Amino acid sequence: MLELKEIHTYYGLSHILFGVSLYVAKGEIVSILGRNGAGKSTIMKSVMGLTPPRAGSVIFQGDDITGMKPHLVARKGVGFVPDDRRVFADLTVGENLEISERNTEGQNPWNKKRAYDFFPPLRRLDNRKAGFLSGGEQQMLTIARALMTNPEFLLLDEPTEGLAPLIVAMLEEQIVALKQSGLTVLLAEQNQRTALKLSDRGYIIDNGAIKYHGSIEELRADEEIRRKYLLV
Numbered sequence: 345m346l347e348l349k350e351i352h353t354y355y356g357l358s359h360i361l362f363g364v365s366l367y368v369a370k371g372e373i374v375s376i377l378g379r380n381g382a383g384k385s386t387i388m389k390s391v392m393g394l395t396p397p398r399a400g401s402v403i404f405q406g407d408d409i410t411g412m413k414p415h416l417v418a419r420k421g422v423g424f425v426p427d428d429r430r431v432f433a434d435l436t437v438g439e440n441l442e443i444s445e446r447n448t449e450g451q452n453p454w455n456k457k458r459a460y461d462f463f464p465p466l467r468r469l470d471n472r473k474a475g476f477l478s479g480g481e482q483q484m485l486t487i488a489r490a491l492m493t494n495p496e497f498l499l500l501d502e503p504t505e506g507l508a509p510l511i512v513a514m515l516e517e518q519i520v521a522l523k524q525s526g527l528t529v530l531l532a533e534q535n536q537r538t539a540l541k542l543s544d545r546g547y548i549i550d551n552g553a554i555k556y557h558g559s560i561e562e563l564r565a566d567e568e569i570r571r572k573y574l575l576v
């Protein structure tokens with residue numbers, strides 16, 4: 345469904361991604377694991393066209409979308425949950441959801457009701473300004489906003505970072521539910537426990553290059569590689 349072929353991405357003169365290749369098949373949850381600053385977010389932004397790769401290609405559902413503008417990538421069915429949990433602080437939770445609603449003509453489209461059924465804690469916050477939410481509530485809202493665009497593919501950048509264990513467990517369950525509903529997910533994670541629990545396959549990135557790729561069973565069994573490249 346998504347394939348990156350040897351992409352090189354820069355911030356100005358800084359060369360950040362060095363020939364990153366990966367693929368995600370329809371229906372999979374694939375994790376990119378790596379330490380702080382390894383390049384996980386830059387991979388996500390390269391797919392979204394926020395930091396277009398200067399070399400290599402991004403193929404989505406057979407189309408070359410390398411360097412396509414972010415709103416057009418979104419229109420193709422890619423939802424993005426960035427790691428900064430950006431919401432419109434002055435709008436209510438309900439308004440944040442309503443203004444994100446798109447592509448509602450398919451079967452069982454996401455709307456406010458479905459979003460509240462999916463994240464029940466958000467329902468009672470319908471009228472609350474989003475700037476007053478807790479970190480966990482904000483993360484639910486950020487994910488729900490991405491879902492309101494009815495994506496087929498979701499880029500999730502460190503969704504559980506800095507959240508309390510109970511919220512992390514709830515989000516993990518919901519990510520699995522999204523997969524069961526037919527969504528394909530590329531997940532960036534520093535937290536290997538979450539990645540090992542949810543994913544079908546994993547990539548390890550270090551210093552902007554892929555160092556390892558395997559099934560989650562292989563990754564789980566390979567303690568040496570995890571110790572070398574990940575936080576333990």
Ligand SMILES: Nc1ncnc2c1ncn2[C@@H]1O[C@H](COP(=O)(O)OP(=O)(O)OP(=O)(O)O)[C@@H](O)[C@H]1O
Nearest residue numbers: 355358360378379380381382383384385386387534
């Ligand atoms: N806007 C920017 N301008 C310049 N350099 C940047 C910018 N954003 C990120 N970088 C650098 O790019 C490298 C990769 O960052 P990236 O955010 O992709 O890492 P990450 O693996 O997602 O880590 P984190 O968990 O901290 O988000 C880092 O060295 C970072 O300092």
